[in-house]
Amino acid sequence: MDMKIRNVWNQLKILRSLKARIFIIVFLIGIIPSVIMRYGILTSYEDRAVSLRTSDVQRQLNIIADHLIAYSYLTDASSEVISAELEQLSNLYDGRVIIINSNLKVIKDTYGISEGKTVISEEVVKCMKDGAGSSDFKDEYDYIEFITPILEKVPMEEAAGGEKPAGDGKGKEKDVVRGVMLTSVSTDSIIATMDILSRKALIMEIMMLFVIFGIALVLAKILVKPFERVTKAISEVKEGFTDEPVSVPDYLETEHIVDAFNELLSRMKVLDTSRQEFVSNVSHELKTPITSVKVLADSLLAQENVPAELYREFMVDIAEEIDREDKIINDLLSMVKMDKKVASLNISVVDINALTEIVLKRLRPIACKRDIELVFESNRAVTAEVDEVKMTLILTNLVENAIKYNKEQGAVKVVLDADHQFFTLNIVDTGIGIPQDSLEHIYERFYRVDKSHSREIGGTGLGLAITRSAVLLHRGSIKVSSVEGEGTTFTVKIPLSYVVV
Numbered sequence: 001m002d003m004k005i006r007n008v009w010n011q012l013k014i015l016r017s018l019k020a021r022i023f024i025i026v027f028l029i030g031i032i033p034s035v036i037m038r039y040g041i042l043t044s045y046e047d048r049a050v051s052l053r054t055s056d057v058q059r060q061l062n063i064i065a066d067h068l069i070a071y072s073y074l075t076d077a078s079s080e081v082i083s084a085e086l087e088q089l090s091n092l093y094d095g096r097v098i099i100i101n102s103n104l105k106v107i108k109d110t111y112g113i114s115e116g117k118t119v120i121s122e123e124v125v126k127c128m129k130d131g132a133g134s135s136d137f138k139d140e141y142d143y144i145e146f147i148t149p150i151l152e153k154v155p156m157e158e159a160a161g162g163e164k165p166a167g168d169g170k171g172k173e174k175d176v177v178r179g180v181m182l183t184s185v186s187t188d189s190i191i192a193t194m195d196i197l198s199r200k201a202l203i204m205e206i207m208m209l210f211v212i213f214g215i216a217l218v219l220a221k222i223l224v225k226p227f228e229r230v231t232k233a234i235s236e237v238k239e240g241f242t243d244e245p246v247s248v249p250d251y252l253e254t255e256h257i258v259d260a261f262n263e264l265l266s267r268m269k270v271l272d273t274s275r276q277e278f279v280s281n282v283s284h285e286l287k288t289p290i291t292s293v294k295v296l297a298d299s300l301l302a303q304e305n306v307p308a309e310l311y312r313e314f315m316v317d318i319a320e321e322i323d324r325e326d327k328i329i330n331d332l333l334s335m336v337k338m339d340k341k342v343a344s345l346n347i348s349v350v351d352i353n354a355l356t357e358i359v360l361k362r363l364r365p366i367a368c369k370r371d372i373e374l375v376f377e378s379n380r381a382v383t384a385e386v387d388e389v390k391m392t393l394i395l396t397n398l399v400e401n402a403i404k405y406n407k408e409q410g411a412v413k414v415v416l417d418a419d420h421q422f423f424t425l426n427i428v429d430t431g432i433g434i435p436q437d438s439l440e441h442i443y444e445r446f447y448r449v450d451k452s453h454s455r456e457i458g459g460t461g462l463g464l465a466i467t468r469s470a471v472l473l474h475r476g477s478i479k480v481s482s483v484e485g486e487g488t489t490f491t492v493k494i495p496l497s498y499v500v501v
């Protein structure tokens with residue numbers, strides 16, 4: 001049972017194919033009109049043929065009815081002329097004529113079966129009364145039945161049975177029913193013609209079926225081809241034969257698919273290059289301190305009887321390089337953590353004034369070394385929903401940079417302000433400033449404006465990348481403005497309350 005359902009499902013699956021659908025649609029559009037046309041033509045032929053035959057026979061019956069009166073056939077059924085006429089009619093149309101007189105007695109039956117019998121058929125009685133004839137096509141028995149009144153024109157007075165008719169009916173005539181003709185003619189010949197027609201139409205239809213089948217098959221194949229080309233082109237990229245942009249401009253639809261794919265492709269390329277760059281940068285950065293350590297150690301080993309002071313001096317350098325390596329690794333780790341997005345945020349209500357004071361207090365010794373003034377300015381008490389550790393990192397990085405890239409006896413000012421939605425931290429320094437063309441790069445990993453100088457100062461180029469990630473995690477923004485030689489201002493804007501989306 002389960003197998004059966006699966007088989008049916010597998011067979012139905014083909015209907016999901018565009019090719020199959022186009023084939024079915026074209027095929028149906030081609031074949032349905034021809035079936036309808038065959039049916040329509042045949043029925044209208046039948047209607048037309050039957051109505052022609054009805055009027056033909058009716059006309060002849062009317063003539064015969066007149067002759068019946070003229071030859072007084074109803075009183076004396078021996079007229080040869082009438083017999084011949086009736087014979088001819090019944091031969092011509094393969095029919096049967098029954099003549100009934102006003103007493104409802106059959107006086108003539110061309111089949112010779114019912115003569116002398118009384119007919120009490122409702123239609124005959126009705127016709128006898130009102131003198132109205134009728135014809136009826138008995139579809140299922142293949143014959144047409146006629147009821148024809150035999151009318152005689154008599155003067156008005158006579159028709160009214162001797163009584164004087166009302167009004168001036170003088171000289172006028174009236175039809176009186178003297179009997180009824182009951183006729184049935186076969187429609188076999190019509191049916192036979194229809195059979196022949198129908199057979200011919202069917203043969204044509206079958207021929208058309210083959211042609212339409214072929215057309216539908218070819219059309220389905222041609223119309224779906226561009227989509228197959230899209231799949232092929234994409235697979236080629238996937239399998240690595242090429243990374244050229246795909247182009248299938250046959251349809252607007254395929255163009256849209258391909259455009260979207262190319263966009264994805266170029267985004268992936270950008271990602272891939274930045275990943276490669278990152279890896280090579282990381283390895284380079286990690287290698288530099290190790291190379292220094294190796295050089296220092298080697299030069300110590302190369303000399304004999306090295307004085308203890310020199311050992312000490314080299315060891316201090318080696319320890320510094322190891323510290324540097326440690327700093328790079330720590331920065332890398334915080335950056336990786338930052339990439340993990342919202343889940344890693346540990347939100348609590350934090351007093352931003354207090355937090356800034358703590359950070360400044362921690363950095364004050366470094367500032368003092370270079371005689372740099374560190375000022376905190378706050379107009380109001382600010383508390384916000386932030387991750388305390390990351391907020392500390394943001395402030396530390398920015399203030400540390402403001403000190404590092406400052407001049408002797410310079411100044412760093414941290415200004416805290418807030419409105420009803422955000423709090424803003426401005427870190428203003430009177431330092432060396434950042435060149436205009438470097439401004440857009442400073443948030444890139446490992447980017448440093450002045451590589452040699454920065455090395456002296458001891459940066460990794462990761463600080464601002466980490467800071468920016470941390471700000472963005474808080475759904476905040478970071479901006480920088482700088483004038484070379486005069487100073488730099490970083491502005492961080494963070495929402496007071498953290499909204500989980």
Ligand code: ADP
Pocket residue numbers: 397401402405429431432433434442447448449450454458459460461462463464465488
């Ligand atoms: P680093 O570890 O080198 O400080 P950052 O990512 O923190 O790396 O900063 C990137 C670069 O931007 C720095 O090397 C420096 O050239 C420049 N920079 C950052 N802050 C300042 C500032 N306040 N004044 C001048 N230059 C700055």
